[in-house]
Amino acid sequence: MWLVYLTLGxxxxxxxxxxxxxxxxxxxxxxxxxxxxxxxxxxxxxRQINAxxxxxxxxxxxxxxxxxxxxxxxxxCADGKxxxxxxxxxxxxxxxxxxxxxxxxxxxxxxxxxxxTGELESNTKxxxxxxxxxxxxxxxxxRIAETDHDITPASLGISFGQIIFYGLPRVSPSDLHKPDxxxxxxxxxxxxxxxxxxGFLKKHGQxxxxxxx
Numbered sequence: 535m536w537l538v539y540l541t542l543g544x545x546x547x548x549x550x551x552x553x554x555x556x557x558x559x560x561x562x563x564x565x566x567x568x569x570x571x572x573x574x575x576x577x578x579x580x581r582q583i584n585a586x587x588x589x590x591x592x593x594x595x596x597x598x599x600x601x602x603x604x605x606x607x608x609x610x611c612a613d614g615k616x617x618x619x620x621x622x623x624x625x626x627x628x629x630x631x632x633x634x635x636x637x638x639x640x641x642x643x644x645x646x647x648x649x650x651t652g653e654l655e656s657n658t659k660x661x662x663x664x665x666x667x668x669x670x671x672x673x674x675x676x677r678i679a680e681t682d683h684d685i686t687p688a689s690l691g692i693s694f695g696q697i698i699f700y701g702l703p704r705v706s707p708s709d710l711h712k713p714d715x716x717x718x719x720x721x722x723x724x725x726x727x728x729x730x731x732x733g734f735l736k737k738h739g740q741x742x743x744x745x746x747x
Contacts, residue, residue: 536564538595543624562595564588585635592636592698599623604703623702626710629717636698637666637707643691645711651691666697666707 541550541558550557567584599621601607606618626636633645642651647661669692699707713719735741 535566538562538564562591564591588635589698596623596698596702599702603705620704622704623699623710625712626699627712627714629714633711637711638692638697640691646708648691664708666700669697 538561539558540561545557549555567587603620603622606620608616609619611617626633628636630645631641633639634641637645639645642654643649644654645664647663649659649661653659697707699705699710732741732744735744
């Protein structure tokens with residue numbers, strides 16, 4: 535199962551990373567649907583059902599945030615006073631393919647800005663932030679407004695449909711994308727380094743010595 539956790543953004547990292555503080559709460563267990571390896575119409579239809587079901591579950595999880603984020607809710611603070619607070623979804627930490635599904639974008643585009651696919655790693659120019667609110671204006675899947683005849687979902691790198699974050703008050707979907715330390719650093723970089731080290735040791739006949747350590 536996929537685990538969905540929730541924490542507060544203004545907590546010190548030392549407290550958030552301490553299991554005894556219970557600063558990170560488990561809010562849901564998402565079932566993993568079977569992967570479809572074939573490309574038949576039936577498998578494509580099942581993949582779409584799986585994706586729609588997952589989005590429905592996410593919307594059910596996030597629905598309790600709508601009214602408090604818009605109207606506020608009284609919360610007991612550490613100083614003993616009761617304050618009117620507005621809990622807002624500020625970050626969503628997942629790997630890239632999960633962002634692709636949640637933001638309804640293609641796998642070769644950025645969930646945050648409109649950088650072209652060929653310039654994803656260039657860092658030579660600042661591109662405009664994606665306007666997901668404007669994307670919701672698609673009615674027929676071909677254009678956004680009467681004056682935008684040349685703008686299509688394909689040209690923007692998005693899929694037609696509503697993303698799960700749309701409708702949450704005070705939330706900008708383009709700002710929810712945060713670095714995923716597990717997949718980008720701990721798994722990605724570590725795996726890259728281990729492949730390089732093992733190749734280096736194998737070339738010099740020292741791989742067995744590493745295995746014995």
